[in-house]
Amino acid sequence: MANFLTEFSWIWLLGIAAILLLSIVMAVVASRQSKKLLAIINENAVASWQQQQQIEQLHQLLEQQVVQLKRSHQDVEELRSTVIGVGQRVLSLESHLGQGMQQVAELAEQQKSMHLFDPESKIYSRAMKMVHLGASLDEIMLECELPQAEAELLFNLHKQTK
Known part of the structure; x- marks a missing residue:
């Protein structure tokens, strides 16, 4: 029986050693896997940070373009009202010019008739x-x-x- 105990102890010790060895191997593998996961997480964090920076830059650019668009819209409105005013003045001047031309024609006709008589x-x-x-x-x-x-x-x- 003593022999059985020693055999059993050796088997027991070998089993524990195998379990310890397997645990160490698993710990090394897990450590490597966690390092890979940390590297992937870091890469993703850097990429996410860069994307966030790009989004902020695009947002600022969009805000600048909105301001510029508002200014352009105001400029267009000012030009439109100016063009309308100029158009009205041109129509008024054309009307006055037409009246003036009519008066000149009448005066020329009167002068011609006076000259003949x-x-x-x-x-x-x-x-x-x-x-x-x-x-x-x-x-x-x-x-x-x-x-x-x-x-x-x-x-x-x-x-x-x-």
Whole structure:
């Protein structure tokens, strides 16, 4: 029986040693696995931190673009109101111009009709033609029956434009 006990003790000791050895191997494997897991966790943490930084930068950029968009919108509104004001002024000026052109046309028509029916204007036209043709002051006074002052005035005015 003593032999049995010793055999049993040896088996028992070998079993405990095998269990201890297996525990050590498992601890080493677990340690390696936990180191790998820690490395993966660290990589993921760094990547997550970098993504968070990028998200913050994008958020700041988005805020800047929103501010710039608001400014651009205000500028467009100011330009739109300015263009509307200018358009209204152009329409007003066109209206006034049309009225002015109509008045000029009416005055030209009146002048034309006065010129056709005014015998004095014919005399003055004839006198101007004579000045352009080189007639003397005396000739103009005789032909057109103009007083000396009027003949001199016409002579001097049209002689300069010649």
